Amino acid sequence: MNLFDNISLQDEFFQDLFKILKINTIKDEKKDAAPFGSGIKLGLECILDICKSYGFETTNLENYIGYAEYKNEDSDEYVGVLGHIDVVPVGDGWDTNPFEPVVKDGKLYARGALDDKGPLFASLYALKLLKDSGIKLSKNVRVIFGTNEESGTEDIDYYLEREKPPTLCFTPDAYFPIVTSEKGILTFEFIHKVSDSEGYKLEYIKGGKKSNIVPDMCEVKLSFKDKEFLNNFNNIDLNKEYKIENLVNENSIIIKVFGKSAHASTPEEGDNAACKMMEYLYKTLDFEDNFTTFLKDFNNLVGRAYNGEGLGINFEDEESGKLTMNLGIINGNSEEIRMRFNIRYPVTIDFKEIVKKVEEKVKLSTIDFVMGNHNYPLHFPKDHKLIQSLKIAYEGAFNEKARLLASGGGTYAKLMPNTVAFGPINEGEPDLAHQKNEYIELDQLKKCVETYARAIYELAK
Incomplete structure (x- = not known):
């Protein structure tokens, strides 16, 4: 016509x-x-x-x-x-x-x-x-x-x-x-209850605005009693690798990590700043306490992968491809840290199997699982x-x-x-x-x- x-x-x-x-x-x-x-x-x-x-x-x-x-x-x-x-x-x-x-x-x-x-x-x-x-x-x-x-x-x-x-x-x-x-789309939260740490305190951690966006910035503030605590952040090579910006005050340090935003359906096209921050802190804080144990658990279960390998949910099918996972929001303080995830799963997979595997994986960690919303494929x-x-x-x-x-x-x-x-x-x-x-x-x-x-x-x- x-x-x-x-x-x-x-x-x-x-x-x-x-x-x-x-x-x-x-x-x-x-x-x-x-x-x-x-x-x-x-x-x-x-x-x-x-x-x-x-x-x-x-x-x-x-x-x-x-x-x-x-x-x-x-x-x-x-x-x-x-x-x-x-x-x-x-x-x-x-x-x-x-x-x-x-x-x-x-x-x-x-x-x-x-x-x-x-x-x-x-x-x-x-x-x-x-x-x-x-x-x-x-x-x-x-x-x-x-x-x-x-x-x-x-x-x-x-x-x-x-x-x-x-x-x-x-x-x-x-x-x-x-x-x-x-x-299909599945959202859920991980929650970690923070305990007192000797010599320092997590004032806040924050990154991301929505679960369906890869966060392009994450920021942490740690206060300390002794300036020797700052020695943990003196690794020049590590700071350069993760593109760290540090702001040191009299008794605190603010750490910023930058990434690249993307849609949660294609997290591989972005660079998740929240996950980078968690990996950086895990490599930097070389001692054991409640917070560093949580960092270890997070990096073992989530890390910087975007297909859910650590949680055992890296499903895929011929009709729609691989499962993807995005940590979209992280917020925390000296009492708890909450993380909101957005998963896109293949059309032939039962979402209940995903939930079951995640619950099993986090059961022995310092992390609690809370179910969010779900849309069928x-x-x-x-x-x-x-x-x-x-x-x-x-x-x-x-x-x-x-x-x-x-x-x-x-x-x-x-x-x-x-x-x-x-x-x-x-x-x-x-x-x-x-x-x-x-x-x-x-x-x-x-x-x-x-x-x-x-x-x-x-x-x-």
Whole structure:
């Protein structure tokens, strides 16, 4: 169809997308009319206002979630596009203001440009182009704007309590071509009770903001009675190897370790500063007490590996690959240390087996295990109507055969029935989601609009 071959991104596209990107939609304190904070409420209202200006009917479900709909009165079914406007914390080290979108060298930089405001808006604009072209569809189409994807499931729970699920749906929040398998997600905590140590005290240890982000910095403060304690940190080679920054005061030392952030589904692409810190301290504090015994246990059970070898959970399968594990948050003081982990496990593995093995491994250590949240894995057969329709859309846009992918990322596809992840970037391309200087290529953004227009047409024609 000529529409798909002549798509261009006009000023209107960028003006409206920039309005959304400029709003800080990091989850914040709950207020009466803003379940996930005032910024997310403002962002949802903004995108729905844009939808109204495009001529769509809109619904705001008490600021938990909202949607725009292209109606067909002859159908009671709807095809869905489901994405999210909430974003993860920005972190340090950005070259630009993360909430002031910048176009540079063919890339659009902003928090949410890739994950997930840019692709979600591309889907909305694709639907606008279909509507404006007069193309007739046999089903209703909804673009659904989630608000809690990065930190929970309340938005989708709220939606499904009040609305029926889509007949067929995709979420533009992973990779092209088509993600038919998503690993299961399991979170848990390790807790260590700190005992008094002779001659020094753990004032605090802190690193990371969310369990699904590899922490890029970890900081420890130790106070001491005798300055001889500082001799533990005089190994120049070790300090250089771990890129240590030390700040020594009259009776304390602050130690900083730096790493590289990444998404928890691909922890091998980052450098976990919290795990580096634990390894550094284990090598540095050459004596035995409660704290160093804990460091030994941690490094034996977790260390800096990201496939769970030390815990005996390094599972893998042909359908979705290897299990990954990320220590996302560590917080502690002189009383206890709490560590929050995020695991992505293969689709054929029973999560209960993972929990059983972890509990067995930590039983004889100084660490206690506390179960967190769990999302089951997802798998669609290749001959499913949804997969076949998206395959046609992808191959029409990219002029190449659509491969079926497995992902460690957790998307809305696990929460919304009849949904798979579809785009926005191609497998193997740089993925700056959850990282500093997040961006999406302008050419890829344009390709998303074309691909999503084709997909909506194929699903709803």
